[in-house]
Amino acid sequence: MTEYKLDLMNDAIAEIPFLIFGSPLIEQAEIDEVVACMESAWLGTGPRVAQFENDFAAYQSLQPSQVAAVNSCTAALHVSMVAAGLEPGAEVITTPMTFCASVNAIIHAGLTPVLADVDPATQNIDPAAIEAAITPRTRAILPVHFAGRPCEMNAIMAIAQKHGLTVIEDCAHAIETTYHGKKAGTFGDFGCFSFYATKNVVTGEGGMISGRDETHIARAKVLALHGMSKDAWHRFGDRGYKHYQVVEAGLKYNMMDLQAAIGIHELARVEQNWQRRETIWNRYMEAFADLPIGLPLPPGPDTRHAHHLFTIMVDEARCGISRDGFLDAMNTRRIGTGVHYLAVPEHPYYQQRFGWKPEQWPNAMRLGHRTVSLPLSPKLADGDVERVIGAVRSLLSKS
DSSP states (O other): OOHHHHHHHHHHHHTSOOBOTTOOOOOHHHHHHHHHHHHHTOOSSSHHHHHHHHHHHHHTTOOGGGEEEESOHHHHHHHHHHHTTOOTTOEEEEOSSSOHHHHHHHHHTTOEEEEOOBOTTTOSBOHHHHHHHOOTTEEEEEOBOGGGOOOOHHHHHHHHHHHTOEEEEEOTTOSSOEETTEETTSSSSEEEEEOBTTSSSOOBSOEEEEESOHHHHHHHHHHTBTTBSSOHHHHSSTTOOOOOOBOSOOOBOBOOHHHHHHHHHHHHTHHHHHHHHHHHHHHHHHHTTTSSSBOOOOOOTTEEOOOOOEEEEOOHHHHSSOHHHHHHHHHHTTBOOBOSOOOGGGSHHHHHHHOOOGGGSHHHHHHHHHEEEEOOOTTOOHHHHHHHHHHHHHHHTTO
16 A cells, blocks of 8 residues: 555544543533533532532432532542541452552551452452451451442442441442442442543542441541531521631542532433443444453343443454554544553552552453453444444454
8 A cells, every 4th residue: 555545544534533432421501500600609619519419319319418529539438438437557458450549548548458359250349359358457348339330239248247347339430330229339338439520420520428327427528628617618608607617637628519510410310321321331232242352241130230331351362452452453443442440459559569469369460451441421422332333343353
């Protein structure tokens, strides 16, 4: 092929719109609410955060006093561990198949992370591995509902009750998830949610803590805003100035009304958007059934999958292309992808600090070397979905 023809081909590819991985669906209601928030001049923690908390509590079948909005799921995890009163250095068992924030929050809370391997089929933490990892220093379990599939919470809660452990659920992928009729985040002592730009409910950055014990949530709210007894809305409201007192050395983790202005309307459409995600998920499952790749398990009996991520497994021996080669080829076709996740012990910081080696958690290591997340968003039009399918099939159906 001549250089001229290659240039023409490259120019044609460059004109194809890039399909952003995890692009959120933002509608006019969110835009209008943000504008109204700016015009009100109340940008920080105020009435819209309170409304978002109330709406979220209702969606989770909780009381408003059982939730606290914060500025990220990482903040939610950190504050939950502090509010739980876990002693410094105590061990917290979590999964190696997660974003670094799950482990970093444990470290920032002055605790010690301990990894328990995942079930290779569900990619969720294996209850048997949790049991095997328990020591006299274990004080908590931090399960992550990976991709929106619920962990085996009956088994995990039985282990926690047997050993007297706190359970803090990482529900960053799992707003819509249920397990045996009960919402994710309502099994343990705390549930921690994410509203990051790629999540199923979006505020740009943002998070929420839920909890069984209202006193723990009340403390979490204080911790999340400098340890002050009153937030800005209550100090500067139209009922006159209210003095505050600092009752703990707190953090700066509060959510802003600007964020909640987006989240109020995102949450109102969460079921509608979930249905679109499910439609796309099912189309992918149908379209890829004959390819030499690993596909997600169907949702388990009496559970609801949040369909946050659609992950395939690309094994070079079966597919004729490496996982990273596949990522590059999709990018060349101007389709964004993700990796969820390279296992935590693959990262040099944790290797150096804890002496972890990926081989200690073989299931997570194997998954981390093969996993690819395909675009899955209610913003995707049918044509976008078919474009993803066509690209995947063109790369893998020749194997």
